[in-house]
Amino acid sequence: MIRWPAEWAAQDAVLLAWPHAETDWADNLDQVRACYTALISSLQPHVKVLLLVSSDEIGREARSALANRITPGRLRLLEVPYHDTWLRDSGPISVFDDGRPTWIDFRFTGWGGKFEAATDDALIEQLWAKPLFSHLAHQRIDFALEGGAIETDGKGTLLTTWRCLRQRHATASEDELLAALGESLGCERVLALRRGALEGDDTDAHIDTLARFASSERIVYQGCDDPADSHYAELQAMADELAELRTADDRPYQLFALPWAPAIHADDGRRLAASYANFLITNGAVLMPGYGVSTDKAAAQVLAEAFPAHTIVPVPCRALIEQNGSLHCISMQLPDGMVGEG
Numbered sequence: 001m002i003r004w005p006a007e008w009a010a011q012d013a014v015l016l017a018w019p020h021a022e023t024d025w026a027d028n029l030d031q032v033r034a035c036y037t038a039l040i041s042s043l044q045p046h047v048k049v050l051l052l053v054s055s056d057e058i059g060r061e062a063r064s065a066l067a068n069r070i071t072p073g074r075l076r077l078l079e080v081p082y083h084d085t086w087l088r089d090s091g092p093i094s095v096f097d098d099g100r101p102t103w104i105d106f107r108f109t110g111w112g113g114k115f116e117a118a119t120d121d122a123l124i125e126q127l128w129a130k131p132l133f134s135h136l137a138h139q140r141i142d143f144a145l146e147g148g149a150i151e152t153d154g155k156g157t158l159l160t161t162w163r164c165l166r167q168r169h170a171t172a173s174e175d176e177l178l179a180a181l182g183e184s185l186g187c188e189r190v191l192a193l194r195r196g197a198l199e200g201d202d203t204d205a206h207i208d209t210l211a212r213f214a215s216s217e218r219i220v221y222q223g224c225d226d227p228a229d230s231h232y233a234e235l236q237a238m239a240d241e242l243a244e245l246r247t248a249d250d251r252p253y254q255l256f257a258l259p260w261a262p263a264i265h266a267d268d269g270r271r272l273a274a275s276y277a278n279f280l281i282t283n284g285a286v287l288m289p290g291y292g293v294s295t296d297k298a299a300a301q302v303l304a305e306a307f308p309a310h311t312i313v314p315v316p317c318r319a320l321i322e323q324n325g326s327l328h329c330i331s332m333q334l335p336d337g338m339v340g341e342g
Contacts, residue, residue, distance in 0.1 A: 131342025
């Protein structure tokens with residue numbers, strides 16, 4: 001029997017990959033590294049950080065950048081090859097298979113073939129070879145899927161979007177897709193939204209930019225209350241769809257609408273996907289992406305209502321959305337039992 005823990009379950013560590021000049025952060029590397037430094041500093045009171053570096057040289061750069069921000073024993077560097085730092089999508093999905101800690105390794109296709117993905121598709125196996133993870137089982141599944149496309153409440157319910165599933169598996173039937181997800185991740189119920197999308201998002205509507213479980217009874221979602229905004233109709237339709245969903249015991253979910261950030265544009269005029277739903281839950285805290293805009297404070301207040309037992313920690317993430325992702329997209333939690341003594 002497979003058990004996939006919710007993100008709020010106790011964690012051994014959070015996995016990140018240090019941005020360097022050979023990644024797609026080359027054009028704004030200093031700003032992005034400042035974001036990573038702030039994130040790592042914010043995580044350390046709550047959870048250890050395992051930081052991937054692609055070479056010894058990159059490791060030295062990371063140590064230098066983080067030198068005054070590290071609590072002893074709270075950061076460990078692991079050298080593995082990678083091209084992208086979006087570990088939510090290329091990193092492992094941690095489950096327990098008949099009690100044994102296991103990494104599920106779905107096929108990573110560069111978001112449906114948009115980008116070259118061979119190196120990052122091999123990342124989980126490369127990481128699994130490290131002594132730190134020698135106690136884990138590793139299960140490769142020939143099914144294209146990214147971690148940002150799926151959410152669980154830890155009690156057998158999975159939340160996703162049809163838009164993303166359809167793009168990755170155009171010829172599969174809905175029943176086949178639901179069965180594949182349920183079987184591989186041990187979920188008895190799969191809830192797939194048909195509406196919801198953000199401009200500037202090249203993931204084909206990953207659920208972690210749109211709607212997230214806060215408990216088995218609560219869902220936090222990205223709202224839009226501006227009828228003049230191009231997102232209004234789609235996000236309102238998504239909100240209506242969420243209102244129709246039911247919990248495992250057939251009750252409506254408690255819904256928490258996050259405020260809609262003022263439009264943020266890149267220097268070239270692109271609308272950037274500034275979603276507050278891209279938060280990271282860790283031990284006793286919810287790390288919230290902040291964009292330096294007027295709605296940041298209101299977003300923190302909504303998350304405090306949805307997560308009353310957690311501290312809300314804003315992290316500056318304006319630099320991240322230049323590449324169409326945010327805080328949750330660059331991170332992957334490792335539940336208790338996933339990190340060994342190697």
